[in-house]
Amino acid sequence: MVSIEEAQRIILQNSSPLLSEKVSLLQGSGRVVNEDIHAPYDIPAADNSAMDGYAFSHSGLEGNCLTVTGFIPAGVVRTVPVQLGEAVRIMTGAPIPPGCDTVVPIEQVEETGGTIRLIGNVRLGSHIRRRGDDIRAGEKTFPTGTFLRPQEIGMLAAFGKTEIKVYRNPKIGVLATGDELLEPGTALIPGKIMNSNSFSIGSQVMEAGSTPVMLGIADDDFSSIREKILSGLQLDLLITTGGVSVGDKDYVKEVIAELGGEILFWKVNMKPGKPVAFAIVQGKPVFALPGNPVAAMVSFEMFVRPALLRMMGHTRIFRPTIKAALAEQVTNRRDRPHLIRVLVEKRHEGYIATPTGNQCSARLSSLTLGNGLLRLMPGADLAPGDNVEISLLDSRFGMGEASL
Numbered sequence: 001m002v003s004i005e006e007a008q009r010i011i012l013q014n015s016s017p018l019l020s021e022k023v024s025l026l027q028g029s030g031r032v033v034n035e036d037i038h039a040p041y042d043i044p045a046a047d048n049s050a051m052d053g054y055a056f057s058h059s060g061l062e063g064n065c066l067t068v069t070g071f072i073p074a075g076v077v078r079t080v081p082v083q084l085g086e087a088v089r090i091m092t093g094a095p096i097p098p099g100c101d102t103v104v105p106i107e108q109v110e111e112t113g114g115t116i117r118l119i120g121n122v123r124l125g126s127h128i129r130r131r132g133d134d135i136r137a138g139e140k141t142f143p144t145g146t147f148l149r150p151q152e153i154g155m156l157a158a159f160g161k162t163e164i165k166v167y168r169n170p171k172i173g174v175l176a177t178g179d180e181l182l183e184p185g186t187a188l189i190p191g192k193i194m195n196s197n198s199f200s201i202g203s204q205v206m207e208a209g210s211t212p213v214m215l216g217i218a219d220d221d222f223s224s225i226r227e228k229i230l231s232g233l234q235l236d237l238l239i240t241t242g243g244v245s246v247g248d249k250d251y252v253k254e255v256i257a258e259l260g261g262e263i264l265f266w267k268v269n270m271k272p273g274k275p276v277a278f279a280i281v282q283g284k285p286v287f288a289l290p291g292n293p294v295a296a297m298v299s300f301e302m303f304v305r306p307a308l309l310r311m312m313g314h315t316r317i318f319r320p321t322i323k324a325a326l327a328e329q330v331t332n333r334r335d336r337p338h339l340i341r342v343l344v345e346k347r348h349e350g351y352i353a354t355p356t357g358n359q360c361s362a363r364l365s366s367l368t369l370g371n372g373l374l375r376l377m378p379g380a381d382l383a384p385g386d387n388v389e390i391s392l393l394d395s396r397f398g399m400g401e402a403s404l
Contacts, residue, residue, distance in 0.1 A: 060084030167313030173232030242291030
């Protein structure tokens with residue numbers, strides 16, 4: 001068996017970003033840039049007013065009174081200079097006209113018959129946004145590897161961009177194996193179970209930002225599994241669930257070997273998820289995950305998700321962690337690290353982590369009731385109140401609830 005860290009190292013050594021593709025600006029949201037992006041021009045492109053108000057020359061201000069000689073709405077450029085002792089009405093964002101160096105907001109003036117009187121003192125240069133204050137022309141604004149959030153998309157729109165080069169979104173094959181499996185929507189038959197793994201794993205693929213391709217169910221026989229795996233190898237990466245342990249009908253590893261694949265590890269020193277295999281088959285990464293639902297999902301979190309993020313060009317590929325106090329005692333008397341499912345909650349005294357009950361690897365509710373993983377090392381015996389590090393699984397963690 002390899003350790004969790006060694007398994008991750010092997011996987012990341014054999015995972016690399018995909019080639020780039022061009023997408024529309026909105027489609028770039030949530031993607032990673034695969035080019036250095038430089039500002040095409042200054043932003044703002046000219047000195048402009050930060051307020052609805054009046055623009056004038058501070059040196060021409062006498063007695064706090066000015067004569068209004070024009071109006072500049074946003075989007076209009078005035079080339080005629082404003083004379084000393086005069087002011088022009090100006091809207092937010094409108095370029096500052098020649099002869100002006102100061103803006104006073106509407107709220108700070110009294111206007112009477114074409115003349116304004118300033119209320120209070122106004123400093124030279126007030127309420128003017130200077131050219132290039134935000135971004136300078138030629139500045140490398142977004143280097144390769146930048147993750148595009150709404151604010152980056154907005155900046156790219158300000159650059160006039162309509163499309164952007166990003167790392168390609170990988171297509172991920174998701175295959176379940178097992179004679180006992182039925183697809184959701186069919187009638188449950190005694191002795192059979194529903195194929196939940198493909199949908200939980202497919203959803204995890206989507207949550208990571210990739211596209212799942214559902215390959216259905218392979219029967220527990222060599223030829224069926226081989227056919228399905230060959231289909232999955234047409235994609236960027238393949239994930240199988242089940243058929244990877246030491247049972248009489250666990251053929252996944254045999255098929256990988258028959259197809260000329262190289263199994264880089266099989267079995268990881270962890271619970272749940274010990275029978276995990278990672279292979280390169282015909283140049284494609286293949287993850288063979290356990291059939292137990294929790295073991296499959298936890299294995300995805302630990303190994304597949306970081307690989308997918310690396311393929312999409314991300315540099316931050318591991319879940320965020322927080323410190324929390326245990327709500328109850330937890331013990332690991334086994335010789336493997338145990339990934340305990342916990343519910344983390346914010347309370348007045350800080351974050352509290354509560355195990356989600358029975359930690360059986362077939363009990364999917366141990367995950368649905370929680371939002372984090374606690375890695376409990378062999379021999380650990382932790383008491384209530386002990387501080388532990390939790391890997392957060394829920395992107396909504398910390399969001400406030402609406403009070404109606």
